[in-house]
Amino acid sequence: MEIGIDKIGFYTPNTYVDMVKLAEARNVDPAKYTIGIGQEKMAVAPVTQDAVTLAANAALQILDEEDLEKIDLVIFGTESGIDNSKAGAVYVHDLLGIQPHARAIEVKQACYGATAGIQMAKGHIALNPESRVLVLGTDISRYGIGTAGEVTQGAGAVAMVISTKPRILVLENESAYLTSEVMDFWRPIYSETAFVDGKYSNEQYIAFFLNVWEQYKAKYGATLADFEAICFHLPYTKMGMKALREILDQGSQADRERLVAHYQTSTSYNKIVGNIYTGSLYLSLLSLLELSDDLKAGDKIGLFSYGSGAVGEFFAGRLQEGFREALAIAEHKALFADRKELTVEEYEAVFSQTLPTDGSTVTLDIAADPAVICVAGMEDNKRLYINKTNE
Known part of the structure; x- marks a missing residue:
């Protein structure tokens, strides 16, 4: 039975800040951001968008009746959850009008959450071949204004329909994974922003990649020549290249050139969105599939997922005949084209806007947000969501 990604959608807020201008405002050489980190733009989420609405907007784009x-089954992977009890998947299920006889859960393991969701979905579909599973990777990366991590912020969501006979990518069953208790990145329940040991986290990311890659090779006899491309979780776009360089000498010159070229293509969307945690790997995959002009059916794509704390996994999929026709290329092109640039001052003002935590009532200006699904306000400690198409 072939199981994999049948549809994939993406959503990011319509506002961003330019990284050159942010660097200048922070008295930093812009090259440190654009070349050293590899980021060009950073998506900025207004107060009318959260992990739930980002996920719902991403899914709304691809789901039909x-x-x-x-x-x-709806699986909501995030580390930006809005409730310690209720799963974000329940809100998304309602906002999209999914039939009621479904399971809806939220999973968490830093940036690994969406990958965990995909693996769970495969098991569910193996037992229920007529089912489809909606897997969501949705996050708002926040470190704080003027912090070391500010440059690796971002916001967005990727939504994937997992099914049998997938039109985009059949996911292979071969996989290698690793868990180890490390404190490279964390966000305590009481904190609105994350904490990170940047140098240590980079080291762990590479160490995990090498471990699972060597596992994968040993278990399945794989070589670099087997892969047309390898996509990485990208907290920033230079991170994946640091890991890829560690194994390039295992292949031929042709392997090196092919993998590096496709890696660059796979980072294009991430460069102009920023870090979206659980969705970052799948945004990279989307960038590769939508912007490459030389991929073909049967090509094997490697996928490295990493969630700090830490869990890592290497797995792969094969592209299907006609996969391009199943992509929402035009919609994503329009999404990026319609975005509005914020000044650094405007970005700081938007970043500082938060929802009340004292139970008070607030009504938000959703007319200023072009998204179909928004946070409309709060009342009695409850977030009020709205799907404008239902109004």
Whole structure:
């Protein structure tokens, strides 16, 4: 039975800040951001967007009536959850109008959450071949204004429909994974922003990649020549290249040139969105699939997922005949084209806007947000969501 990604959608807020201008405002050489980190723009989420609405907007773009009837499991991967009890998946299920006889859960393991969701989805579909599973990777990366991590902030969500006979990518069953208790990145329940040991986290990312890659090779006899491309979790776009360079000498010159070229293509969307945690690997995959002009059916794509704390996994999939026709290329092109640049001052003002935590009532200006699904306000400690198409 072939199981994999049948549809993939993406959403990011319509506002961003330019990294050159941010660097200048922070008295930093812009090359440190654009070359050293590899980022060009950073998506900025208004107060009317959170992990729930980002996920719902990403899924809204790709789901049709048949999906709404056949999806019986919604998996919401995030580290930006809005409730310690209720799963964000429940809100998304309601906002999208998915049939009621479905499971809806939230999973958490830093940036690994969406990958965990995909692996769970594969097991569910193996037992229920007629089912479809909606897997969401949705996050808002926040470190704080003027902090060392500010340059690796971002916001967005990737939504994937997992099914049998997938039109985009069949996911292979071969996989290698690793868990180790490390404190490279964390966000305590009481904190609105994350904490990170940057140098240590980079070291752990590379160490995990090398471990699971060597596992994968030993278990399945794999070589670099088997892969047309390898996509990475990208907290910033230079991170994946640091890991890839560690294994390039294992292949031929042709392998090196091919993998590096496709890696560069796979970072294009991430460069102009920033870090979206659980969705970053799949935004990289989306960038590769939508912007490469030489991929073909049967090509094997490697995927490295890493979630700090830490869990890592290397797995792969094969592209399907006609995969391009199943992509929402035009919609994503329009999404990026319609974005508005904020000044650094405007970005700081938006970043500082937060929802009340004292139970007070607030009504938000959703007319200023072009997204279909928004946070409309708060009342009695409850977030009020709205799907404008239902109004």
